Amino acid sequence: MSFLKRPERTERPKGSPRFRMFKSSNRSVAKRAASTLALTLVILLALNALLCWTLTPYGSKTNLAWHDYRKLSALDTIVVGSSYAQNSINPSELDAVLGSQSFNLGTPDQSLDNSYVALQSAIDDWHIKRAVLCMEYDTLYSEPIAQSEISFISYKQQQEPLSQALQDQLSLMSNDYFFSRHYSLTCLFPWAYNHVPITPDGIASNINDHLQGDIHAAASSYAQRTDGDSWDYNEGFIGLNTTLHGACTHRYDYAPYKDEEIKHDTWWTLQRICDLCSNNGVKLYIVAPPTAVSSLIANGEAYSKRMGAVQELATQTGATFFDLNLAKLETLPLDGSELSDLIHLSADGAARTSVALASLIRDTEAGLDTSGSFYPYNEDGWNEYFASIQYVGSVDYSVKRNHGSILLEAKALTGSSNTIMYQFETRSPEGGTWTLARTWDLSSSLDLRLNETKSMEVRVSARTLQRGDIVKWVTGIVTK
């Protein structure tokens, strides 16, 4: 037996006439290649434009932000950042306190690279004097999201002169993240990354929105259609009308980057933003908007270490840093009721935050020292901050199996001085009404017996002894 027939080394082109395509002169071959290329490009461009028009959501939040930005008649203060910025800072509140003319150019998942682009635009277009960069902790770690990078630029290009649009496209294709990946080529087809649901209804609604031409109505109805969101809109700001009442339908990792180092690229871009503002005489405020208190508790020391580094960078480059998560209660009265979902502020929370930020900016520009308004990034400050949290941020549980019984161990993420009570409920994994397995008690564990059933859905709730009005819970399936 032979292990392998030695395969042919090279597959020579088949010589039979059926494999020969054409035999022509060099000139006709070149003509054929050029005409193929030209016609392919024409068809590709036409189809691409058609798909962009029909599939790219006319009423997206990013389109709305750029559209309204282009319509501005005056601007001296710009807010940039991700959805944290878009949902947290209301330009009207800033204008009321500062007498400014501001606009919120925050967009969903906006990366620091795109914040840079937005700032550059505002500087070039309006020679702004003040910029607010909203930057949450996770921004330091997260990879750029291709979909939001591409949609941000494609919406920006829509009302730009051709030369600027081409420049933006080239910048996107050649940025550090895209250049060595397929995004650098596929970003030429923005509809592929950012499209309405590809159903007859989805496409028809989008075409209808385009034809109507009312972007505000289109944005509102698109949000209703896709996420069921209801919101108020003002100068780029989106105030979410829903309030989180403690529900967490799934287990959520509040500290996915706890053990990671800050990304080099992110840090470099942050420095570029600081330099851009400094070189153009723009007063930059780097702001960490309020988010779930659980995120801070779960990240622990890593949070103060990393954000402390950002504060240091801001100081070195002439920017001002405010971590509104660590604002004292008298500066920003937050009590756990200000979230709309797990991480974003509701309209009410945003109003309080915007007023507090405006006051801090006013005081800073008046030469006042605002450092006393925050808990500092040191051990004492961190301990004081923990002690100040009077409510439960979130709750999670762990499971231990022991000879047929299951021990649920609940853990609330909360302030250090709170006494926590827990409650456990169960039901069938298929749904139905909850059955109380154990009512409110100071014990955080429950021995659960699964008799016949192999699995069960549990709901673990937690609240402080003092405040029964803020209850947080989590649900999950436990199996034998």
Place this chain on the structure above:
Amino acid sequence: MRVELISLKFITFLALLLVTYYVIGHFAPGRRWIVLLLGSLSFFTLVGGWLGLGLVVAVALVTWVGSLLLYHEKKAEEAACRNTEDEEKKELIAKTHLRKRRRDFVCTLMLCLATLVAFRILRDARPFPGALGHHGPLAALGLCFYVLQALSYLIDTYRLHILPQPNFARYLLFVSYFPQVACGPINRYDAFFDQLMKPRRPNGEQVERALLRIGYGSLKILAITNILHNAMVAVFQTAAGPNIAGSLAIFGTVVYGIFAYAEFSGMADILEGISELFGIRMAPNYRRPFFATSLLDFWGRWNSTLGTWMHDYVYGPLLASRPLRPLGTALRNWLSERTTKTLVAVIPTTIVFVLVGLWYGTGAHFAIWGLYHGLIISISALVAPLFDKLNNLLKIRSASVGMHAFRIVRTYVVVCIGWFFACFGSLHNAWFALVNALTNPFSAPLETALNKAGATYASGLGFTIPTLLVCTLVLVSDIAHERNVDASATVLGWKLPARATLYAVLILLAAYAAALDTTMGGGDLLHVFS
């Protein structure tokens, strides 16, 4: 840094290289190889940084110096023999020089391995762009495609099959030629070197054909590999364990075949197409493996140049090795010549496939995967005469279409069973998956099981519409090739509007598929160094 084949960075590199290549080629055709060499070295720097460049140069230098030493030893032997008429003395000289050549050969091999280990230590000390991929310990050590190619050159020089190349720069191009280093093939010096030095000038048809092939490969990667990766993770990582549904395990291995074929053959299509643009035709490495009629045939179609390498440099020497020779002599007293040959070949075949398994992946399960292939091939060779007799007895025409189809299906099932060992991450998980698949294949509806495992596109069993379209396209194209119909020629023969429309639609399809899932991306060049 991650570098993908389908990226502006790579296209920019390629475009610059092509322009330089043809401009230089116009004025000084004999210098085109220098452009290729500089381009290939730039490619290594692009993918692996200066350390990557240093590694390929060091490996090439060691094997080049080693091959020259071996050659000079042979020359010295010939000179010494010329000076004497005494046959006994000649034999003694030959023996002495053979010992020296063997010593030099082993020393060169050791030095080559030491170079790889040293660079690996350096790489680990300083994060290295081309970090480890999913290849096994042999590949992880650095026995990647270009190293195997350099070793084949060294061994061929040792065996006096080829004369060593006196010019290091020319040899360096043979080792580092960039279209061959990411996923093969392992080109052989005697068949390939002349092409590198005197590439042909491709005509318009060949260029269009090469571009079509590059597009076809890109489509496979973006619409199949990129999308199915999600289902792979759901089955082989999330769901793996004692409770994996049998249906899910079967589904996973079937899909893995499609996934792996699309990834490897897609990369090969792109890189072989690129090589065609330079007028250089590389050895084919993936030739429709799912149409194989036996496991042996499968390995002649799947990464076939690795199979040839193993045949020539591991299997052959093992078969001729001292321990096996007396075994053959002893068996010949009892058994027929054919049975003896088959039985003696069992040991080297099994060893070769265990090595192939370890080249592909880390862990005992990959060794078992290789062992499984080795044993099946050995057993099928042993029982082949019995089957021939049975076919004659039952009057089954072995050349019939039905029998051919049966063999294809049978080989596919055997290959899929083998993948249980390769895919499930550990022997433990592979065993449970295989047991559940065989004993209880319908324990849970497939879609529910996939959903539970977290496959994003479980509603289409991991297949999106672009994936299904491109899978169909690949199937049709492969069937056409199997039937000796050139699918590319058919497309190239269409009228211009039809051709241009097809190209535009396929580009849009690729873009749409690329955006659906971005985990795998556009052909990662990770495996250049591992």
